[in-house]
Each structure stands twice: as C-alpha cells, then as structure tokens.
Amino acid sequence: xxxxxxxxxxxxxxxxxxxxxxxxxxxxxxxxxxxxxxxxxxxxxxxxxxxxxxxxxxxxxxxxxxxxxxxxxxxxxxxxxxxxxxxxxxxxxxxxxxxxxxxxxxxxxxxxxxxxxxxxxxxxxxxxxxxxxxxxxxxxxxxxxxxxxxxxxxxxxxxxxxxxxxxxxxxxxxxxxxxxxxxxxxxxxxxxxxxxxxxxxxxxxxxxxxxxxxxxxxxxxxxxxxxxxxxxxxxxxxxxxxxxxxxxxxxxxxxxxxxxxxxxxxxxxxxxxxxxxxxxxxxxxxxxxxxxxxxxxxxxxxxxxxxxxxxxxxxxxxxxxxxxxxxxxxxxxxxxxxxxxxxxxxxxxxxxxxxxxxxxxxxxxxxxxxxxxxxxxxxxxxxxxxxxxxxxxxxxxxxxxxxxxxxxxxxxxxxxxxxxxxxxxxxxxxxxxxxxxxxxxxxxxxxxxxxxxxxxxxxxxxxxxxxxxxxxxxxxxxxxxxxxxxxxxxxxx
Amino acid sequence: xxxxxxxxxxxxxxxxxxxxxxxxxxxxxxxxxxxxxxxxxxxxxxxxxxxxxxxxxxxxxxxxxxxxxxxxxxxxxxxxxxxxxxxxxxxxxxxxxxxxxxxxxxxxxxxxxxxxxxxxxxxxxxxxxxxxxxxxxxxxxxxxxxxxxxxxxxxxxxxxxxxxxxxxxxxxxxxxxxxxxxxxxxxxxxxxxxxxxxxxxxxxxxxxxxxxxxxxxxxxxxxxxxxxxxxxxxxxxxxxxxxxxxxxxxxxxxxxxxxxxxxxxxxxxxxxxxxxxxxxxxxxxxxxxxxxxxxxxxxxxxxxxxxxxxxxxxxxxxxxxxxxxxxxxxxxxxxxxxxxxxxxxxxxxxxxxxxxxxxxxxxxxxxxxxxxxxxxxxxxxxxxxxxxxxxxxxxxxxxxxxxxxxxxxxxxxxxxxxxxxxxxxxxxxxxxxxxxxxxxxxxxxxxxxxxxxxxxxxxxxxxxxxxxxxxxxxxxxxxxxxxxxxxxxxxxx
Numbered sequence: 001x002x003x004x005x006x007x008x009x010x011x012x013x014x015x016x017x018x019x020x021x022x023x024x025x026x027x028x029x030x031x032x033x034x035x036x037x038x039x040x041x042x043x044x045x046x047x048x049x050x051x052x053x054x055x056x057x058x059x060x061x062x063x064x065x066x067x068x069x070x071x072x073x074x075x076x077x078x079x080x081x082x083x084x085x086x087x088x089x090x091x092x093x094x095x096x097x098x099x100x101x102x103x104x105x106x107x108x109x110x111x112x113x114x115x116x117x118x119x120x121x122x123x124x125x126x127x128x129x130x131x132x133x134x135x136x137x138x139x140x141x142x143x144x145x146x147x148x149x150x151x152x153x154x155x156x157x158x159x160x161x162x163x164x165x166x167x168x169x170x171x172x173x174x175x176x177x178x179x180x181x182x183x184x185x186x187x188x189x190x191x192x193x194x195x196x197x198x199x200x201x202x203x204x205x206x207x208x209x210x211x212x213x214x215x216x217x218x219x220x221x222x223x224x225x226x227x228x229x230x231x232x233x234x235x236x237x238x239x240x241x242x243x244x245x246x247x248x249x250x251x252x253x254x255x256x257x258x259x260x261x262x263x264x265x266x267x268x269x270x271x272x273x274x275x276x277x278x279x280x281x282x283x284x285x286x287x288x289x290x291x292x293x294x295x296x297x298x299x300x301x302x303x304x305x306x307x308x309x310x311x312x313x314x315x316x317x318x319x320x321x322x323x324x325x326x327x328x329x330x331x332x333x334x335x336x337x338x339x340x341x342x343x344x345x346x347x348x349x350x351x352x353x354x355x356x357x358x359x360x361x362x363x364x365x366x367x368x369x370x371x372x373x374x375x376x377x378x379x380x381x382x383x384x385x386x387x388x389x390x391x392x393x394x395x396x397x398x399x400x401x402x403x404x405x406x407x408x409x410x411x412x413x414x415x416x417x418x419x420x421x422x423x424x425x426x427x428x429x430x431x432x433x434x435x436x437x438x439x440x441x442x443x444x445x446x447x448x449x450x451x452x453x454x455x456x457x458x459x460x461x462x463x464x465x466x467x468x469x470x471x472x473x474x475x476x477x478x479x480x481x482x483x484x485x486x487x488x489x490x491x492x493x
Numbered sequence: 494x495x496x497x498x499x500x501x502x503x504x505x506x507x508x509x510x511x512x513x514x515x516x517x518x519x520x521x522x523x524x525x526x527x528x529x530x531x532x533x534x535x536x537x538x539x540x541x542x543x544x545x546x547x548x549x550x551x552x553x554x555x556x557x558x559x560x561x562x563x564x565x566x567x568x569x570x571x572x573x574x575x576x577x578x579x580x581x582x583x584x585x586x587x588x589x590x591x592x593x594x595x596x597x598x599x600x601x602x603x604x605x606x607x608x609x610x611x612x613x614x615x616x617x618x619x620x621x622x623x624x625x626x627x628x629x630x631x632x633x634x635x636x637x638x639x640x641x642x643x644x645x646x647x648x649x650x651x652x653x654x655x656x657x658x659x660x661x662x663x664x665x666x667x668x669x670x671x672x673x674x675x676x677x678x679x680x681x682x683x684x685x686x687x688x689x690x691x692x693x694x695x696x697x698x699x700x701x702x703x704x705x706x707x708x709x710x711x712x713x714x715x716x717x718x719x720x721x722x723x724x725x726x727x728x729x730x731x732x733x734x735x736x737x738x739x740x741x742x743x744x745x746x747x748x749x750x751x752x753x754x755x756x757x758x759x760x761x762x763x764x765x766x767x768x769x770x771x772x773x774x775x776x777x778x779x780x781x782x783x784x785x786x787x788x789x790x791x792x793x794x795x796x797x798x799x800x801x802x803x804x805x806x807x808x809x810x811x812x813x814x815x816x817x818x819x820x821x822x823x824x825x826x827x828x829x830x831x832x833x834x835x836x837x838x839x840x841x842x843x844x845x846x847x848x849x850x851x852x853x854x855x856x857x858x859x860x861x862x863x864x865x866x867x868x869x870x871x872x873x874x875x876x877x878x879x880x881x882x883x884x885x886x887x888x889x890x891x892x893x894x895x896x897x898x899x900x901x902x903x904x905x906x907x908x909x910x911x912x913x914x915x916x917x918x919x920x921x922x923x924x925x926x927x928x929x930x931x932x933x934x935x936x937x938x939x940x941x942x943x944x945x946x947x948x949x950x951x952x953x954x955x956x957x958x959x960x961x962x963x964x965x966x967x968x969x970x971x972x973x974x975x976x977x978x979x980x981x982x983x984x985x986x
Contacts (some may be wrong), residue, residue, distance in 0.1 A: 129774075130775060130778055131771070131774070132627070132628055132775060133626075133627035133628070133629070133630050133771075134625070134627035134636060135625055143626065143627060148774075148778050150778075152777055155855075156777065156778050156779060156780045157650065157781050277619070278626075281641075281645075282625060284645055284649065285623055286778065286780075287648070287649045287779075287781070288650050288780070361648075362648075
C-alpha cells in the first residue's frame with residue numbers, strides 16, 4: 001500500500017493538471033509567409049509575438065490537428081507530452097536565494113497566498129503602500145487586486161503614474177511571480193535605499209499582479225496550459241483571451257479570432273470582460289499616466305508599442321532607446337539575452353493592453369515576455385523565480401531611471417484619427433526567404449477572420465474573392481467572404 | 494395560527510432590532526458649560542455637534558445611567574423606548590415619488606442590495622462610471638466599495654477630485670440613501686443634462702457610500718441604534734467610532750474617549766481601522782483633491798472644517814459663503830432650514846474625516862448632518878428618502894457650481910505646524926448663560942481623558958490637580974490625572 005501511494009505521488013508529481021483526452025504535443029514550426037502566420041490563428045501558438053522566419057512553438061491537441069499543422073508549415077515534434085513536468089536543471093541554489101528574500105518567492109503561489117501577501121505588505125509597508133482589495137470581480141467571483149506604491153507625502157497630482165500588470169494569461173506563472181518580486185524590491189527599498197525613496201516621490205507605481213485570477217487557479221486545479229479567462233461562452237467553450245479584449249481602437253482586427261474555442265478569442269465586444277474593463281477604468285482614474293509594462297511569458301522580449309501596425313509610433317526613437325537599454329540592463333545581471341523590438345512584426349495583434357495604454361491613455365506602453373525561449377516554456381521551474389526576478393529588477397531600475405531622466409516623452413497617441421476602418425500596411429518582409437506576396441500589400445486584417453472590407457491588393461486570393469463577390473471589397477469582409485477563402489482559393493484558414 | 498403570525502409581525506414591525514436588556518430612553522438635555530459638555534463624553538449623544546446652550550438628545554441604557562445624567566444636566570424624558578419604530582407621519586406620496594426615481598429608493602436597503610445597485614450602475618453607466626468593488630475589507634470581511642463618476646475622455650490630471658462619503662455611523666441610514674440619491678442624479682443626468690455633463694469634464698466625483706458595512710448590517714440584524722464599526726476590542730466590547738479614528742493630526746484629543754465601550758471610542762491608534770485607513774489611502778491616490786463632504790445624521794447642519802479647534806480655518810470666509818449657500822439651496826427645495834456653521838462649537842471633535850481631508854490633503858472639508866432635528870432621529874421613516882435626497886441635491890448643485898466658479902480655493906492646510914501637542918483655545922462662549930469658567934481658557938483636551946499635559950489655566954479643577962500633582966501639568970495628563978478629577982475636584986467624568 002505504501003509502495004502504491006509513493007508510486008502514485010511520483011506519477012502525480014510528473015504531470016501538471018491535465019484536461020481529459022490523450023497527451024498533447026508541441027511542434028516547432030517555421031513561419032515563412034503571411035498566409036502561414038494567418039493560418040496559425042486557430043492554433044495555440046505558445047510564443048505569440050514573432051517576426052519573419054520565426055520558429056514558433058505550436059500546440060496540437062490531437063493527431064488530426066497535428067496533421068493539419070504539418071500540412072501548413074514545416075514543423076518538427078518538440079514535446080510529445082506538454083503536461084509532463086520537465087526536470088528542473090536550473091540553478092540549484094536559486095530556490096534558497098529566493099526563500100532568503102521571502103519564503104513567498106521559493107515557489108509559484110496560489111491566488112489566495114498572493115492575496116495574503118498583499119494584505120501582509122499592507123500592514124508592514126503602510127507608509128508607502130495602498131492596497132485596493134478589488135478593482136474588478138472575475139466571472140467566477142474572484143477579486144482582481146491592486147497596490148499602489150508611492151511616497152504618500154507627495155500629492156498624487158505632483159507624481160507621474162507607472163503601471164505594471166501581471167497574470168493576464170493563466171499559464172504564464174512567472175508573470176505574477178516577477179511582478180511581485182519587483183514590487184517587493186520597491187517596498188523593502190523604500191526606507192533603506194535613497195534612489196528608491198526618490199522614485200517614490202516622483203511616481204505612483206500602480207501594480208496589478210493578478211489580472212486573471214480564475215484562469216490562474218484553473219491552471220492549478222484543472223489545466224496547466226490554460227491561457228484565457230473563464231467566461232462561459234454559452235456554447236460549451238470557456239474563456240476569452242484577455243489580451244485581445246482591450247479597446248485599443250483596433251479590437252478584433254489582428255492576431256485574434258471570433259471563434260470562441262480559440263486561444264486568441266477576442267470576446268463578444270471590446271472590454272466585454274470584467275477583468276479588462278475593471279482594470280482599465282481603475283488605471284484611467286490616475287493622473288499623469290506616463291508608462292506601463294504588461295508582463296507575459298515566454299520569449300525573452302522587450303516589446304514596445306505598437307502591436308497592431310508595423311508603423312512606427314511617434315515616440316519610436318526614444319522608446320527604442322528605452323527598450324534597448326532595458327535589454328542591456330537585464331543582460332548585465334545574469335547574461336540572459338532578451339531582444340528589444342517593436343511589438344508588431346510578422347504577427348500583428350490588436351486589443352492588447354500595451355496598445356490600449358498607448359492609444360487611449362498616451363502612455364509609453366511595453367510588453368515584456370519573460371523567460372524562457374521555449375526550453376521549459378510555461379512550465380518554467382520555480383528555481384527560475386529568483387534569476388528572472390533579479391534580472392528584471394535590473395531592467396526595471398534602468399527603466400525607472402530612464403523615465404526620471406526623460407520626463408517629457410510625449411503622449412503616445414496614434415498619429416491617425418481613431419477609427420476601426422483604418423487600412424494599414426501589412427508586414428513588410430525583411431528577408432529574401434519571405435514570399436513576395438507578403439511584401440508591401442495592404443490588408444486591414446487577415447482574410448481568415450471577419451472584419452472591414454479588404455482591398456483586392458491585399459493578396460491574390462483576396463483579389464479573386466472580391467472579383468467574384470464585390471460585397472467583400474466594398475461593404476464588409478463577413479463570414480461568407482471568410483468561407484470563400486476555402487471555396488474560391490482552396491486555402492484552409 | 495394565522496392570527497398569531499399576524500400579531501407577531503405587528504409586534505416585529507413596531508420595534509427595531511434591539512439588544513438584550515430593558516427599554517432604553519432618550520433624554521433632552523441642555524448643555525450650559527464646558528464641564529457639562531465634557532461630562533457627556535461617556536454618554537451616547539445622538540446629535541454630537543452642538544454649540545453653547547444646545548439642547549441635545551442623550552441616550553440612557555438603564556435607570557442608573559439616567560439618574561447619573563440627570564445629576565449632571567437639566568434633562569427631560571423625550572422617548573421612553575428608543576427602539577420603538579415611530580409612526581410615519583411624513584409625506585404619504587414621497588415613497589411613490591422615490592420609487593418612480595428607482596424602486597431602490599423606496600426604502601432603506603441592505604448592504605447587499607446597495608452593492609447590487611452599484612454593480613447594476615456599472616453596467617448601465619459604463620461610459621462615466623468606474624466601480625471599485627473594494628477599497629477596504631471590514632473586520633467582518635465585507636467590502637467597502639467606491640465609485641468614480643467622471644467624463645472618461647478627460648485625463649484625470651485635468652480634473653479636480655470631489656469626494657463624498659456615506660455611512661460611517663451605522664444607525665444613520667439616511668446617509669447612504671442620500672449619497673446614492675445624488676450619485677444617481679449625476680449618473681442619470683450625465684447624458685441628458687448639459688450642466689452635469691460639463692461638471693463631469695471638470696471633476697472626478699469619488700463616492701464611497703458605505704464606509705461601515707459591518708455596523709450597517711448590525712443595525713438591521715441586532716441593534717438599530719449601533720453607531721461604531723464592529724472591531725472586537727478584546728475586552729467584551731465591540732466597535733470603534735470610525736469618525737474619531739482619522740489621523741487628522743489631533744487624533745484622540747477632543748470629543749472622543751479611550752474607553753472601548755464608549756460610543757466615541759477613538760480606537761487603539763490613528764487609522765487603526767481597516768475602513769478608515771483603506772478609504773484614506775484610496776482617496777489620497779487621486780489628483781487635484783479639492784473638496785469633500787461626509788454625510789451624517791441627524792441635526793440638519795452644514796458644517797465646515799475645522800472641528801478640532803474654534804480657530805478659523807484659513808479659508809473661513811469662502812467656506813462660510815459656500816456653506817451658507819448650500820443651506821439656502823437646500824431651503825429652496827422643501828423649505829427645510831438647515832444651519833451653516835463651523836464644525837467646532839462648544840463640542841470639539843478630532844479624528845474626524847472632514848478635518849483629515851482638510852489638514853492632510855488640503856481639501857475644503859464639510860460634514861452635512863441630514864434630517865431631522867430629533868423628531869424621528871435615526872429612525873427617520875423611508876418616506877423621507879425622497880425629500881432629503883431632493884433637497885440635498887439642491888444643495889449639491891449649488892456646491893458644485895460654486896466650486897466651478899471658485900476654482901482657486903487655497904489648500905486647507907492648518908496654519909500651525911502639524912503637532913499632537915498644539916495647545917488650542919477652547920470654546921469661547923457666545924451667550925451670557927455660559928459659565929465664565931469656560932471663557933478664553935486653554936485646554937488641549939478634556940480633563941476626563943488622557944492626553945498631553947494640561948495647563949493650569951484650563952479650568953479651576955485642572956489648576957487644583959496640577960497644584961497637587963505637577964506631572965499632570967508638565968509631562969502628561971495620564972489616567973492618574975483623570976482619576977484626580979474625581980478625587981481632588983469631586984467631579985464625575
């Protein structure tokens with residue numbers, strides 16, 4: 001009996017919470033064309049932000065889905081069981097190092113433990129911390145909390161607001177751990193570190209470490225690979241991709257779908273989700289909104305707005321300087337090489353938080369994709385909490401210092417009028433390997449999703465469809481037009 | 494059986510929730526001297542803010558307490574059973590009028606119904622409303638909610654902040670009803686009334702209608718006359734007077750006691766209570782804090798800061814003009830005569846919210862004591878919800894318009910440096926009937942409570958005590974000095 005129990009425990013320890021069905025696989029695929037990028041829309045791509053010729057990790061839930069994937073892209077099997085917990089080959093001392101900071105950081109913590117830590121901080125650091133227990137209530141009734149760290153003796157009108165957000169995508173456990181790590185550094189340094197004390201006089205740090213509490217808990221109880229929130233879509237599917245639900249002026253247009261079962265389902269309407277609208281409203285009440293970072297994983301990227309267009313933002317030069325500097329500072333800690341780039345690449349995405357804060361609030365918006373680059377992926381062992389926290393704190397110190405030294409970055413509003421019918425230039429290839437059909441075309445959105453009418457010049461297939469069905473080019477690219485991608489062009493979306 | 498049930502219901506309807514023990518009485522007492530005012534500190538005075546020669550309503554819980562009261566002041570019995578629900582002789586049409594606005598206003602609502610209304614508003618008025626489900630968690634685990642009403646297209650930095658607070662004292666049911674009423678008027682007018690739309694571009698209205706949810710619920714379930722929150726004081730008593738717990742720089746000094754069973758118990762330390770510190774921290778994050786009103790009952794008063802000293806605040810002239818105007822505007826609606834005055838009178842009070850917002854945030858701080866003047870008292874029938882809402886909305890319209898037209902009221906900070914040892918002039922009598930011993934004395938606090946050392950010039954008794962126990966005049970007025978009020982002066986505190 002004892003032996004049986006031990007064997008069971010060993011088995012349990014080897015697999016994360018897994019939904020019903022057989023093992024699921026991860027494929028490593030090379031994306032060469034816009035069409036291939038579009039085709040990936042209905043797959044679960046683990047590292048979403050990618051550029052031309054990128055190698056991406058794509059999940060398949062069945063042999064059928066794997067076969068379909070391999071018919072579209074060049075893919076090799078990377079992991080035959082994505083729920084199997086990988087062996088931790090990280091720094092053996094790092095867990096002790098994290099525990100020395102606070103036992104809280106020795107492992108990924110459940111939602112209730114994170115809330116308890118915020119409550120505990122509220123008591124310990126009452127001189128610099130404001131705890132707001134709930135800025136939104138999730139579909140399942142959990143509170144989305146916020147903390148504000150600042151020198152309370154300085155009126156808020158005299159300070160700029162910096163916003164850090166964590167845990168929008170459920171499986172990205174390193175996100176809230178890292179946001180809590182840097183919050184902890186601000187708090188512990190508030191009374192002992194003159195530089196931090198000076199920052200707290202100049203900024204209100206508004207920190208929302210747990211944007212998707214339902215999804216986060218679901219990854220502990222039911223499905224370690226869950227990404228979305230837990231809206232009941234009413235059709236047997238669950239969840240909206242919170243980071244496609246922000247009302248950035250381009251909601252539903254790029255890198256997102258209206259298929260409820262998809263991992264990038266944008267929701268029924270912009271800001272339909274309590275987690276996004278509650279957070280957005282709360283952030284909007286603050287004065288002098290200056291910059292924000294939304295923390296995700298994985299890919300090791302420091303991404304600056306915009307994500308919905310390859311066009312440069314009006315502050316491209318200074319934001320590039322800032323992003324590059326963050327990457328250098330991160331590298332300086334553990335010599336881990338992150339990449340600094342514009343959020344938009346081959347893969348455009350709209351309805352994301354960093355574009356919302358840029359286009360609607362004028363903030364310098366960033367997304368940081370934390371470790372790793374796909375070795376452990378979302379199942380990054382807890383021995384990485386300290387290394388990631390340490391290197392991101394290095395990046396954050398550069399970031400804040402840069403904002404102090406550059407107090408007049410202009411508001412990051414779009415250069416064009418806000419409109420949902422703006423036609424933008426699609427990705428311009430930068431390598432010869434990319435098919436010429438993707439170069440210098442004008443596609444307002446993927447032909448595989450509904451949206452505004454497309455132009456014939458978008459691509460050959462779109463041109464063929466519009467030639468036969470002018471409605472798609474004059475009025476709206478509706479579901480009939482999407483269906484014609486298959487029936488007229490023979491392309492599977 | 495049916496008859497029995499009906500009889501039971503009739504009985505239930507005639508009495509509010511009542512704690513164990515016999516009936517409790519209300520006495521109408523005339524306060525002529527500072528000593529009498531001090532002696533009232535350990536009684537439950539229903540209308541707390543009073544001036545010289547005031548007639549106040551004082552509760553007695555037993556014949557012994559009644560005898561003690563009558564030995565100290567001239568009192569007449571006003572109500573032999575304060576828990577008996579008075580017959581509603583108000584406007585018979587007013588309940589229908591309230592229901593026509595929203596059925597919510599046809600009666601006093603429980604905590605959960607108020608929360609549901611905020612949630613419902615959040616869905617209906619999402620264009621102008623931000624709902625923050627919890628800015629603090631009470632001792633019993635209830636959320637203290639907030640809403641912000643503003644034109645979201647205007648950055649918060651470009652708007653002034655106005656704060657309205659309700660339900661700090663549990664039995665004052667008309668307070669949250671009125672705060673919700675005026676919030677409802679802002680919301681319904683936001684799209685149809687050009688003046689309101691203009692206000693929403695200039696101000697963020699931060700509204701906290703339910704500061705003491707535990708106490709409020711307790712008045713429905715256990716004790717209709719409960720005032721405090723529900724902290725377990727650890728000595729068999731419950732509750733801190735939240736409106737003596739604010740860290741206004743004079744906490745614990747005036748109109749408050751350190752006796753846990755008292756109705757004005759100031760708590761173990763400034764901002765010891767989650768309801769006050771959570772609200773204070775939250776309000777402090779807003780920019781351009783300009784003015785606030787804390788809604789209480791009863792007495793029909795529009796009180797301007799300060800309450801801890803009779804000294805004029807630096808903005809006395811303009812705040813008097815504003816307070817007087819509010820009173821006129823209220824009168825214009827239903828010809829109900831409120832009184833505009835400085836919060837401090839014969840009865841000083843410290844640790845109150847309006848002084849906190851004045852002294853710590855520089856806001857123009859007001860307290861409005863709603864209807865009535867003691868006829869129904871706290872058991873104001875629901876037929877008064879509409880009349881009070883209507884007349885206060887009249888006052889609020891004047892108030893906001895005044896703030897629009899007077900955009901440069903200077904910050905309302907104290908003229909003296911913040912210190913807990915400031916010695917201030919006590920009440921100066923304005924009528925010949927007040928004993929000369931209360932005129933132009935210098936008492937830092939009542940001799941019946943512990944605090945900083947008192948001066949011999951405070952009053953004759955204090956002088957006698959210091960003559961025999963110099964510690965009380967040089968170091969600290971500790972519990973020994975308080976005891977000497979009885980043993981040396983023969984005065985019962």
